[in-house]
Amino acid sequence: MLGLFKFKKKTATILVVDDEPDLISTVKTRLEWNEFKVETAADGQEGLEKASSLRPDLILLDCNMPEMSGLEMLDHLRQSSELKNIPVIMLTAVFAPNDIAAAKELGISDYITKPFDFSQLLEKISQILDKR
16 A cells, blocks of 8 residues: 655645546545545536635546636636645546647646546655645
């Protein structure tokens, strides 16, 4: 089992926003094994609402989703004075240069393409949360 990652004296809350139920279930379970509190949303609109109410420590965000895309959600986050500083890792199968550039322009913390190595994802999450 991978080592446990803690976030500065408390368990970090991570919001996973993706429209793939199997991926959400797997990521949620693996993050909870590493003592993160995990909330989920199935699309950008639900993700934005949960981000507003929960104020998570970090968001894992897919690009292509119904209702509101990940990039649209990210744009809304960055326009909100309360939510603009939440770190976001794009976790997506989309690797088009224009989407990556748009996400970087909106201030993402990292961009990880699916399929991905979970231990590397945990390492990136830990590095980002330790900087906060």
